[in-house]
Amino acid sequence: MESRQNLMESIQLKFRFSLLLIGILISPQTWSEPDLTFGIGFDAMRFYYREFDDNDVVLNTEKGIIPGLVINAAVEWENWYTEFNYQYNFGKVEYDGQTQTGIPVTTNTEEDTVDVNFLAGRYFGNNSQYPSALYAGLGYYYWERNILPIPSVAGLLETYEWSYAIIGGKISLLKSRDNGLLIDVRLRRMLNATMEVDFLGFNNWDNLELDLGEEWSLRIGVPYMQPIDKNASFSIEPYLTTWFIGRSADKEITSGGTPVGISAHEPRSETINLGITVKYLYQF
16 A cells, blocks of 8 residues: 555656646746857868877877868757757878888878767856857767878778767856857767778778777867847857877787788877867858
């Protein structure tokens, strides 16, 4: 009898909680008619990548400027918002490294990156047009790293992929009803990170897939918004973004499915990029 009473109390509690949640979701104050903002622009990023051996000695570096395209869309209510962001960068950078036998190698690498994320957050605080906020979200990162061949060394194509979780916040530095200046800081945690190696026919080796060491990373942006007219505005955002990848486990290389007696791994690496994004924003 007591067990049945506890069950009924539990059901009543869940029912009340459900009614409270429904009330919040349909509250006019929470979900008033939303504003939709669409943005499109260009990005210039200084790409800087380093790999390290097990003794933290630098194995190779890649650096250079790669341009990009950015697209974003945001839906805003009185205190809440959701945001979709897409960034694509492609370009050729300088590669400075060495072969496995220690012979110095200088070539170029074609970098091809796609970064997509979805955020949901809540605004807080002041009367600024661009108030402070806390947010969380999920993202997906794709990186194709094509190390170009030279006469003495074969090329290598590496494809990295991972999802990532996001938690972050924006702090408003202006109380203006027009202009906006924010500091946007987000932590990102890699999830399900893998890399596929294509040896491009070298020794008839099969493609190799490695599970990467998943680490935390950081992105810091300082966006400034300037209105153009009633519905349009212009934004410029300098930023720093990082990706830290832990060493993978060793995995044996095969040819036609048969082990060749050689193992490979992805070394620990750091990617630290500086960039600037310029966007045109329109509010519907």
